[in-house]
Amino acid sequence: MDVYKINGQKRLHGTIKVSGAKNSAVALIPASILANSAVTIEGLPEISDVWTLKELLEEIGGEVTIEDGTMNIDPSKMQDMPLPNGNVKKLRASYYLMGAMLGRFKKAVIGLPGGCFLGPRPIDQHIKGFEALGAKVTNEHGAIYLRADELIGAKIYLDVVSVGATINIMLAAVMAKGQTTIENAAKEPEIIDVATLLSNMGAKIKGAGTNVIRIDGVEELHGTNHTIIPDRIEAGTFMIMAAAAGDGITIDNVIPFHVEALTAKLREMGVKIEEGEESIFIPKSVNLNAVDVKTLVYPGFATDLQQPFSVLMTQATGSSVITDTIYSARFKHIDELKRMNASARVEGRTAIIAGPTKLESASVRASDLRAGAALVLAGLLAEGETEIRDIYHIERGYSSLIEKLQGLGADIRRETLEDESSNDKK
Numbered sequence: 570m571d572v573y574k575i576n577g578q579k580r581l582h583g584t585i586k587v588s589g590a591k592n593s594a595v596a597l598i599p600a601s602i603l604a605n606s607a608v609t610i611e612g613l614p615e616i617s618d619v620w621t622l623k624e625l626l627e628e629i630g631g632e633v634t635i636e637d638g639t640m641n642i643d644p645s646k647m648q649d650m651p652l653p654n655g656n657v658k659k660l661r662a663s664y665y666l667m668g669a670m671l672g673r674f675k676k677a678v679i680g681l682p683g684g685c686f687l688g689p690r691p692i693d694q695h696i697k698g699f700e701a702l703g704a705k706v707t708n709e710h711g712a713i714y715l716r717a718d719e720l721i722g723a724k725i726y727l728d729v730v731s732v733g734a735t736i737n738i739m740l741a742a743v744m745a746k747g748q749t750t751i752e753n754a755a756k757e758p759e760i761i762d763v764a765t766l767l768s769n770m771g772a773k774i775k776g777a778g779t780n781v782i783r784i785d786g787v788e789e790l791h792g793t794n795h796t797i798i799p800d801r802i803e804a805g806t807f808m809i810m811a812a813a814a815g816d817g818i819t820i821d822n823v824i825p826f827h828v829e830a831l832t833a834k835l836r837e838m839g840v841k842i843e844e845g846e847e848s849i850f851i852p853k854s855v856n857l858n859a860v861d862v863k864t865l866v867y868p869g870f871a872t873d874l875q876q877p878f879s880v881l882m883t884q885a886t887g888s889s890v891i892t893d894t895i896y897s898a899r900f901k902h903i904d905e906l907k908r909m910n911a912s913a914r915v916e917g918r919t920a921i922i923a924g925p926t927k928l929e930s931a932s933v934r935a936s937d938l939r940a941g942a943a944l945v946l947a948g949l950l951a952e953g954e955t956e957i958r959d960i961y962h963i964e965r966g967y968s969s970l971i972e973k974l975q976g977l978g979a980d981i982r983r984e985t986l987e988d989e990s991s992n993d994k995k
């Protein structure tokens with residue numbers, strides 16, 4: 570079993586570079602299925618979600634290479650192979666194979682997705698969209714079966730603002746006949762990134778990044794070259810780390826506009842933030858104030874930053890309140906933080922955190938990806954050596970985290986515990 574070990578209380582300084590966005594990467598890669606020639610995606614993060622999607626494209630006959638973050642995908646020999654089990658269960662975004670394969674082959678069999686367990690994560694809005702486009706959709710033995718004679722553009726109103734449903738419907742609709750309108754669409758920057766790739770492949774999409782997206786179907790899509798946007802959640806994680814444990818940190822390769830909700834909250838806490846064009850500098854922070862935070866859909870405060878932010882709250886003076894309106898069970902990290910001496914309690918979808926607290930090292934488990942990031946930050950702050958287990962969650966979404974933090978002076982390493990059976994699920 571591999572674990573992270575962190576000797577805390579080392580102040581961090583220097584420059585840390587943000588990688589390409591996980592939540593874009595995991596949609597851009599399946600989008601390539603729709604092209605009739607090679608698609609190249611540059612700047613991909615080195616994370617297990619990317620390796621898993623590479624394998625999934627290979628399972629359906631794709632020819633895929635990746636070197637230095639550049640993936641080349643030749644989709645010409647892909648076929649509508651069923652994918653009911655295996656790799657699809659390792660990540661959430663395997664659901665994008667449904668939209669992309671339905672769009673290209675008018676047929677797909679995809680097992681229900683995995684990803685972080687944060688409470689129920691239904692895909693009813695994805696299915697509602699596919700059905701509106703003319704697909705027959707059934708759920709048989711844990712896999713979604715999709716089939717259509719033809720896909721015909723439709724007006725789809727999402728009952729819930731969903732990133733995954735918005736992108737998945739776009740993928741299915743770009744080669745449907747006629748016009749599709751997605752109303753109450755999600756507005757995340759990753760949606761714009763996917764629409765940009767699809768447009769460069771020849772798709773006709775208007776309104777990505779607003780709550781109404783219009784797509785005029787085209788007959789075919791061709792290959793292209795695309796550079797991914799920076800990961801705003803990774804950038805946000807580093808901003809929170811800089812506020813909690815930094816002695817002056819520059820976060821490089823960030824679009825400051827994408828992290829505005831976080832920037833506003835950090836400023837409210839008393840953190841100084843200097844924005845450059847593609848970088849953010851955070852000097853050493855002193856005397857943090859307690860704040861209240863509510864997660865919302867973009868451009869609101871990202872749920873994916875709720876867990877790391879709750880660690881920063883342990884360092885603020887007074888009682889902070891953080892409410893997750895997106896997921897019902899995203900507080901499993903709080904029990905682990907309590908092992909590390911945090912003063913916190915969960916009431917429904919809200920955590921109440923008192924501070925400032927001197928965190929202490931412990932052996933803790935990452936229950937999911939951002940819980941893992943939260944525990945890394947707690948370990949950086951804590952007195953003594955913290956051990957984090959189940960790090961495969963962290964490595965689904967953070968590219969070279971150990972090396973990046975070592976570059977700031979952190980005492981963190983990955984270690985194999987010889988005497989215990991492996992739980993590295995990848």
Ligand SMILES: CC(=O)N[C@H]1[C@@H](OP(=O)(O)OP(=O)(O)OC[C@H]2O[C@@H](n3ccc(=O)[nH]c3=O)[C@H](O)[C@@H]2O)O[C@H](CO)[C@@H](O)[C@@H]1O
Binds near residue numbers: 595689729734
């Ligand atoms: C791979 C990826 O991009 N993951 C992100 C994506 O997840 P994901 O695409 O799964 O999240 P959604 O935006 O779809 O989910 C938002 C909310 O809508 C609900 N919902 C969603 C779809 C549906 O058909 N029915 C339904 O009820 C979900 O349970 C959740 O409460 O957006 C989330 C919200 O920003 C982020 O936390 C994840 O990091």
Ligand SMILES: C=C(OP(=O)(O)O)C(=O)O
Binds near residue numbers: 685873938939
């Ligand atoms: C919840 C997340 O990921 P996923 O949707 O891939 O499980 C996340 O990135 O925080």
